[in-house]
Amino acid sequence: MKTDLLANKTVIVTAGGTQEAIDPVRFIGNRSSGKMGYAIAEQAALAGARTILISAPTNLPVPFGVELVSVESARAMEEAVNSRYEACDAVIMAAAVADFRVENMADTKIKKMDTLELKLVKNPDILKGLGANKTHQKLIGFAAETQNVIEYGKSKVLNKNLDMLVANDVSKQNAGFNVDTNEVTLIYPGGQVRPLPLMTKIDVAKRIISALAEL
Numbered sequence: 347m348k349t350d351l352l353a354n355k356t357v358i359v360t361a362g363g364t365q366e367a368i369d370p371v372r373f374i375g376n377r378s379s380g381k382m383g384y385a386i387a388e389q390a391a392l393a394g395a396r397t398i399l400i401s402a403p404t405n406l407p408v409p410f411g412v413e414l415v416s417v418e419s420a421r422a423m424e425e426a427v428n429s430r431y432e433a434c435d436a437v438i439m440a441a442a443v444a445d446f447r448v449e450n451m452a453d454t455k456i457k458k459m460d461t462l463e464l465k466l467v468k469n470p471d472i473l474k475g476l477g478a479n480k481t482h483q484k485l486i487g488f489a490a491e492t493q494n495v496i497e498y499g500k501s502k503v504l505n506k507n508l509d510m511l512v513a514n515d516v517s518k519q520n521a522g523f524n525v526d527t528n529e530v531t532l533i534y535p536g537g538q539v540r541p542l543p544l545m546t547k548i549d550v551a552k553r554i555i556s557a558l559a560e561l
């Protein structure tokens with residue numbers, strides 16, 4: 347249902363798993379489907395926000411009313427987000443950003459050989475950079491953990507200077523990567539914790555958008 351919860355606001359949503367090139371035809375990727383981020387972008391647009399979806403490759407259709415910016419790597423996503431940061435009111439970082447990239451991408455397709463060593467170097471932490479340079483924006487991050495979800499979440503929300511963290515235990519069935527449901531806990535910098543029941547990613551997206559409007 348269309349509302350005006352976020353009327354006159356510009357919201358950036360990131361989604362999908364970044365792809366880090368090895369050579370022109372190969373990359374290192376991850377299992378993110380992009381479903382959570384696309385659902386959030388759809389709900390942000392329905393709530394009346396100008397919504398910019400900065401997405402790594404996915405198989406999903408662009409939600410109605412959402413502006414798509416397509417990127418592949420973490421560094422391209424960082425550039426796309428940073429260049430729009432000042433003019434936006436909120437960033438929701440739902441993308442699964444690769445923590446490492448190949449140091450030197452090969453210019454031509456690597457030939458078959460018995461062993462191949464790839465040197466990986468650290469990617470920028472996009473969200474941490476946004477937190478460090480925050481002026482007026484509201485920042486929402488995600489955390490996928492397999493243990494001590496709340497504990498890690500509380501330190502992440504402070505460490506990255508976030509306004510809210512959406513934490514989920516990806517070891518649970520029906521939560522996290524590649525499924526249509528999710529069970530998340532909202533964590534705030536003051537230490538408040540709001541566990542939500544298992545629900546569809548669309549319903550989780552609605553709750554995140556109302557929580558953003560409250561912020």
Ligand code: C5P
Pocket residue numbers: 420439440441442443444445469470471472473474486487488489490502
């Ligand atoms: O520290 P961790 O990777 O668990 O943090 C997850 C959050 O940080 C997510 O919101 C993700 O989009 C963001 N992130 C990022 N840049 C990275 C790694 C994660 O923006 N290199």
